[in-house]
Amino acid sequence: MTNGSLDRRRSHRRAAVEAHGIIRARLRAGDEVLLLDVSAGGALIEAGHRLLPGSCVELHLRREAEDEIMKGRVLRSSVARLCGNAVSYRGAVAFERTLPWFANDALGGYSVPSAEKGASTILRVGATREPV
Numbered sequence: 001m002t003n004g005s006l007d008r009r010r011s012h013r014r015a016a017v018e019a020h021g022i023i024r025a026r027l028r029a030g031d032e033v034l035l036l037d038v039s040a041g042g043a044l045i046e047a048g049h050r051l052l053p054g055s056c057v058e059l060h061l062r063r064e065a066e067d068e069i070m071k072g073r074v075l076r077s078s079v080a081r082l083c084g085n086a087v088s089y090r091g092a093v094a095f096e097r098t099l100p101w102f103a104n105d106a107l108g109g110y111s112v113p114s115a116e117k118g119a120s121t122i123l124r125v126g127a128t129r130e131p132v
Contacts, residue, residue, distance in 0.1 A: 025061050042072065046090045
């Protein structure tokens with residue numbers, strides 16, 4: 001498989017931040033952050049101050065006329081950019097609960113119809129087998 005085919009496979013499951021309509025993101029202290037990627041379970045952000053792995057954060061998200069406050073934990077953080085006397089940090093934040101705007105994204109996997117005739121439950125499975 002080429003890298004192009006891997007990117008194509010993932011592209012239909014992930015949409016750009018702009019596609020979700022989030023127009024503003026900031027931390028509880030009021031500091032604006034750049035939202036690089038977002039899903040139902042977390043976000044990748046870039047901030048002008050240090051993000052400590054393991055620390056709790058509150059991310060305030062806004063889209064159109066809706067606001068959502070998401071509590072989460074910083075999973076990892078690194079220096080993203082050095083510019084003169086300014087430093088930008090990039091951090092991955094895992095949300096404590098599912099972001100309601102993307103509730104359908106949280107299901108993940110592929111739909112597999114049940115073997116039972118007339119069953120209304122849909123089984124969700126991952127794309128690859130789990131190691132045994």
